[in-house]
Amino acid sequence: MKNQSTGTVSGIIANLAIIKVEGPVAQNEVCYLRHKDTDLMAEVIKIRSGYAYAQVFESTRGIKVGTPVRFMGHLLEATLGPGILSRNYDGLMHDLGTMSGIFLQRGEYTDALDKAKLWHFKPLAQPGDTVQAGAWLGEVQENAVPHRIMVPFMWQGSFTVQSVAPEGEYRVEDEIATLSDASGRQLKVTMTQQWPVKQAVRAYVDKPRPYQLLETGVRTIDTLNPIVEGGTGFIPGPFGSGKTVLQQAISRQADADVVIVAACGERANEVVELFKEFPELDDPWHPGRRLMERTVIIANTSNMPVAAREASVYTAMTIAEYYRSMGLKVLLLADSTSRWAQALREMSNRMEELPGPDAFPMDLSAIISNFYSRAGMVRLSNNQSGSITFIGTVSPAGGNLKEPVTESTRKAARCFYALSQQRADSKRYPAIDPIDSYSKYLEYPELQETLAKAISPDWVDKVNRLKNILLRGKEAAEQINILGDDGVTVDYHLTFWRSEVVDAVILQQDAFDSIDARTPLARQQYMTDWVLRICDTHFQFDSFEQVNPYFKRVVNQMKQMNYSEFESEQFRSFEKELEEMLREGEGSRR
Amino acid sequence: MQTQAFQRVYTKIEQLTKATCTLRAQDVGNEELALVHGRLAQVVKIMGDEITLQVFSGTEGIPTNAEVVFFGKPPVLNVSDELAGRFFDAFGRPIDGGPDVQGEEREIGGPSVNPVRREQPSELITTGIAGIDLNNTLVTGQKIPFFADPDQPYNQVMAMVALRAEADKIILGGMGLTNDDYLFYKQVFENAGALHRIVSFVNTTENPPVERLLVPDMALTAAEYFAIDKNEKVLVLLTDMTLYADALSIVSNRMDQIPSKDSMPGSLYSDLAKIYEKAVQFEAGGSITIIAVTTLSSGDITHAVPDNTGYITEGQLFLRRDTEIGKVIVDPFRSLSRLKQLVIGKKTRADHPQVMNAAIRLYADAANARTKLENGFDLTDYDERTLQFAKEYSDRLLAIDVNIDTTEMLNIAWQLFAKYFSKAEVGIKQEFVEKYWG
Numbered sequence A: 001m002k003n004q005s006t007g008t009v010s011g012i013i014a015n016l017a018i019i020k021v022e023g024p025v026a027q028n029e030v031c032y033l034r035h036k037d038t039d040l041m042a043e044v045i046k047i048r049s050g051y052a053y054a055q056v057f058e059s060t061r062g063i064k065v066g067t068p069v070r071f072m073g074h075l076l077e078a079t080l081g082p083g084i085l086s087r088n089y090d091g092l093m094h095d096l097g098t099m100s101g102i103f104l105q106r107g108e109y110t111d112a113l114d115k116a117k118l119w120h121f122k123p124l125a126q127p128g129d130t131v132q133a134g135a136w137l138g139e140v141q142e143n144a145v146p147h148r149i150m151v152p153f154m155w156q157g158s159f160t161v162q163s164v165a166p167e168g169e170y171r172v173e174d175e176i177a178t179l180s181d182a183s184g185r186q187l188k189v190t191m192t193q194q195w196p197v198k199q200a201v202r203a204y205v206d207k208p209r210p211y212q213l214l215e216t217g218v219r220t221i222d223t224l225n226p227i228v229e230g231g232t233g234f235i236p237g238p239f240g241s242g243k244t245v246l247q248q249a250i251s252r253q254a255d256a257d258v259v260i261v262a263a264c265g266e267r268a269n270e271v272v273e274l275f276k277e278f279p280e281l282d283d284p285w286h287p288g289r290r291l292m293e294r295t296v297i298i299a300n301t302s303n304m305p306v307a308a309r310e311a312s313v314y315t316a317m318t319i320a321e322y323y324r325s326m327g328l329k330v331l332l333l334a335d336s337t338s339r340w341a342q343a344l345r346e347m348s349n350r351m352e353e354l355p356g357p358d359a360f361p362m363d364l365s366a367i368i369s370n371f372y373s374r375a376g377m378v379r380l381s382n383n384q385s386g387s388i389t390f391i392g393t394v395s396p397a398g399g400n401l402k403e404p405v406t407e408s409t410r411k412a413a414r415c416f417y418a419l420s421q422q423r424a425d426s427k428r429y430p431a432i433d434p435i436d437s438y439s440k441y442l443e444y445p446e447l448q449e450t451l452a453k454a455i456s457p458d459w460v461d462k463v464n465r466l467k468n469i470l471l472r473g474k475e476a477a478e479q480i481n482i483l484g485d486d487g488v489t490v491d492y493h494l495t496f497w498r499s500e501v502v503d504a505v506i507l508q509q510d511a512f513d514s515i516d517a518r519t520p521l522a523r524q525q526y527m528t529d530w531v532l533r534i535c536d537t538h539f540q541f542d543s544f545e546q547v548n549p550y551f552k553r554v555v556n557q558m559k560q561m562n563y564s565e566f567e568s569e570q571f572r573s574f575e576k577e578l579e580e581m582l583r584e585g586e587g588s589r590r
Numbered sequence B: 001m002q003t004q005a006f007q008r009v010y011t012k013i014e015q016l017t018k019a020t021c022t023l024r025a026q027d028v029g030n031e032e033l034a035l036v037h038g039r040l041a042q043v044v045k046i047m048g049d050e051i052t053l054q055v056f057s058g059t060e061g062i063p064t065n066a067e068v069v070f071f072g073k074p075p076v077l078n079v080s081d082e083l084a085g086r087f088f089d090a091f092g093r094p095i096d097g098g099p100d101v102q103g104e105e106r107e108i109g110g111p112s113v114n115p116v117r118r119e120q121p122s123e124l125i126t127t128g129i130a131g132i133d134l135n136n137t138l139v140t141g142q143k144i145p146f147f148a149d150p151d152q153p154y155n156q157v158m159a160m161v162a163l164r165a166e167a168d169k170i171i172l173g174g175m176g177l178t179n180d181d182y183l184f185y186k187q188v189f190e191n192a193g194a195l196h197r198i199v200s201f202v203n204t205t206e207n208p209p210v211e212r213l214l215v216p217d218m219a220l221t222a223a224e225y226f227a228i229d230k231n232e233k234v235l236v237l238l239t240d241m242t243l244y245a246d247a248l249s250i251v252s253n254r255m256d257q258i259p260s261k262d263s264m265p266g267s268l269y270s271d272l273a274k275i276y277e278k279a280v281q282f283e284a285g286g287s288i289t290i291i292a293v294t295t296l297s298s299g300d301i302t303h304a305v306p307d308n309t310g311y312i313t314e315g316q317l318f319l320r321r322d323t324e325i326g327k328v329i330v331d332p333f334r335s336l337s338r339l340k341q342l343v344i345g346k347k348t349r350a351d352h353p354q355v356m357n358a359a360i361r362l363y364a365d366a367a368n369a370r371t372k373l374e375n376g377f378d379l380t381d382y383d384e385r386t387l388q389f390a391k392e393y394s395d396r397l398l399a400i401d402v403n404i405d406t407t408e409m410l411n412i413a414w415q416l417f418a419k420y421f422s423k424a425e426v427g428i429k430q431e432f433v434e435k436y437w438g
């Protein structure tokens, strides 16, 4: 794909340009439409008898028949190298921070990396080493992250290291190594490389099953339905049910080296929140560091060009794969994958393709599962491992989970965090439905083993007991609703209230309270033990009228504990009062 | 709107549908404006020399030999301070008998603000209505619709909010507004002595529906002028966005596009988002706040228009008649202001978030008690108290005729807590209970 073709625009429908091409052209090749003094980027998405159909990543206003087009001979690519962290990109990886003006001007494309910045390079490879794509040749320090300079992912086969630059200051485009291939050809390596975003990076040995818990500080996830390093999950929920708040909490709190947030077709103000807050907030896992230092934001908000929305999730995934190849724990979040699916739908309709369910493209399911499959934990050629944990939100039309995007994603993701309208309406946040939601990883013996070691041998049993209490509580509530408060025995009320304790103390968590927002694992374990102790207590109540006020007090007391600094004096004093309450409930027949 | 010297004239239309016409022409730009038989039209599709135009007022009576004149540019608005106090139609032409506005010509529906140039919204908007200020606090730079059945007094509430909001400019985008409602707005603004702060772009039910499609972009182009060039606090009122979406579906239908849910175009989300996302807070102090109306059909929020709107806007305000007190209230369950976090407890008293949540929780308990009652079960003492609380809460705080400041709203809530409940039942952080109980 080296010789570049040209063409001219012969038709425009919204952001679809139909181009008469002179010369060869590839599916997904990038081209530029020359409009007035600017080049507008586009991507070929269909080719038919001498015409290329290209989705234009910009407004097509004013474009005329005859507009000249230049094909670039390469696919849509990400530019990878040191300096990606803490930057804010658009969906095509142009740096938003270096653009001029208040408005996003059509055709203003900025570089992904700062080409002038000097990085302190240290060699890792030796002359004579045999290396292949993704092998580490050296490293620079990027914020808190050791950023490995690798053999470009595109290079196929084995190479011999001829020379590596000595330790010193280099720019991203400076040469830092020379390799030779089997035929003796000399190849120069710089600190930057390109990768076509829609293809998976395969510079690893294999993808073992994940086994390590990824702590998020969100109790209903970590305790009940944990996600793992290299795991996949999705959060479907109607509007306003808390998808973004939950994802942002995870992005702040999760135990990851690198966090990539793809704001895909959602609100601009929500990314502004990240822009403004992350540079100020402390990274809970790297003392003295700010959150922004480990974060990359890919923003294609709902008012930005629709075609670039589809690209944005791929750009984000490619950056994630790049950092994973350095042996890092990467967390990738996309909000919302439904907007990406809608972008596909808009294009497919415009090209008059045969529509599938709800007018989405026929191959939607395949596209989604292909994307999710790029996450995972990998073993690298040097035996180190890296991971991409991916969590996407889904915005089902009308809040109905029986729609193509939710159903396709369910097949691809292993954790399901269903947000319930009812819980959100009653302000039981995070509104993750404890009964419908699941983590397949909890069934993995590998994870069970790690949890047994890291927390306690009977941890998984405890988790299953919590789930059981919630389920039985729901059943009891239904019975009470049908038969009335005094139509059932006191036991039903107790069963219901035990589940309310689990709900209030473990599930519900205030994402806006500085203490409650993030619960470290040890504290989750501590509160779980407390909850189970209460659920195991044999209470002596004569009538349901005593149960309700008593448990209200218990729940209130435990909430106060959740709001206090763990093991602080205040925490202890609430705890002491709780002990007394418990004795009172056990002992007295009031 | 005047045509210009270099205009190109064609007289051979090849195809006509209810809303579009197609002809052969050269050198035409996408989205360019034209006059077809004296009616405004816009280019929506180009295939070689075959140009398809959307005729805003419909194609009735257009002959195949009608004159088609291209303008060589997309729809524009002249912006300057002269806009203030004026009333325009969907094309930006005066309808108040006044002169044309002199000023800089700007394309409507222009580019988006670079997100890194935005400021986080942080300035509280007070309305005096507790259903809003207490439970769903608004912030400048926010976009939020009223969700209301057509018989709710949303236009009245919106006018009231607009006048109390202390905005430098209020821009009214009326789409499918009845003439009576149009006159209502005009009169309310006039009576309040606020006409000089108002700019209106109005498409009434008497105008062709497709013309509405230009109204939001006209209103927002004017808004951007005042917010950016003049650093003003601009409030944009868009009513009714459901009628706007209906016009979208008419057009896409006539262009044979595959409809998605509820016969709306597949691009409905993007189309609405482009409008609502114009809401912004700028670093220099100017802002655009959008308050819209989305009418529902019998309260159905799963319909494509409210559903997509909910996914775009920063919350929604739900109007509902509370039969118990016989007043319209802002429903605390389905209403939400997502930007309230940025101000409540920070710009308002520290107990605000907790008080708000506790009151809504108790109100929810009352709803449960009511269900029990309807199912013929006995109520507990607690149930009884929640019902009494709910009634008073609804009357003194949720009703839209309330007009008090936020601190007083909080004080009333505390009074109601103490009147009906124990401290444990209310479940608020200890430090606030100590300070405000009773």
Ligand SMILES: Nc1ncnc2c1ncn2[C@@H]1O[C@H](COP(=O)(O)OP(=O)(O)OP(=O)(O)O)[C@@H](O)[C@H]1O
Pocket (backbone or CB within 6 Å): A237, A238, A239, A240, A241, A242, A243, A244, A245, A246, A266, A395, A429, A430, A431, A509, A510, A511, A512, B310, B311, B312, B336, B337, B338, B339
């Ligand atoms: N954990 C939480 N604690 C407190 N409030 C919450 C929590 N989660 C959500 N909320 C409330 O719900 C509102 C909506 O949440 P969020 O913006 O995350 O919804 P969403 O599911 O992303 O909606 P959309 O699909 O429209 O983007 C928030 O603004 C906040 O008021």
Ligand SMILES: [Mg+2]
Pocket (backbone or CB within 6 Å): A243, A244, A245, A266, A335
């Ligand atoms: Mg969201």
